[in-house]
Amino acid sequence: MPYQLPPLPYAYDALEPHIDARTMEIHHDKHHQAYLNNLNKALEGAPNLFNKAAEDLLKDLNAIPEAVRTAVRNQGGGYVNHISFWESMGPNAGGEPKGPLADAIVKAFGGFAPFKDKLTQVSVGHFGSGWGWLSLDSSGKLVVHSTPNQDSPLSNGFKPLLGCDVWEHAYYLKYQNLRANYVAAWWNVVKWDVVAARYTAALK
């Protein structure tokens, strides 16, 4: 079975005024759909890979046949990264996490504010297309980092908890060249309950 595009879990305009409806519509229905279509098309040449979750393909790119490895990395990464992205945002969100994730952020970064500054700096400062991330590294430590293009933290042995898409397609209609304004607005739509649940799951 080819992979499927999950519907956006809220209306296109649900993240207004922080992320505009037109951007959300194009981003999900055109960009995300294209990653999926390209992934499915590429895997026609290696259909046994459809038996695995797309996340599992990204965890061990060296195990992917060379003929489709770049497609899995780029298109599969785009497919998986965006599913995670939509789920980690929502209306009436923002603020700060609670519980074990909040405690872990204090321990790793000295507080929520320094963490927020660091992820903002990494996301705004990333050169070119890519993502800023909060991930759990292989030793179980929280880390802030970026990946180029559609590379997934899964391919570095990390477990991604929260990603900020800094491709221009994520913000250009509303924010043009002002990536920093988009990232500042994005914090208002982060669903911390979702991120906290990922953290709990990632520790197991």
Ligand code: MN3
């Ligand atoms: Mn995107």
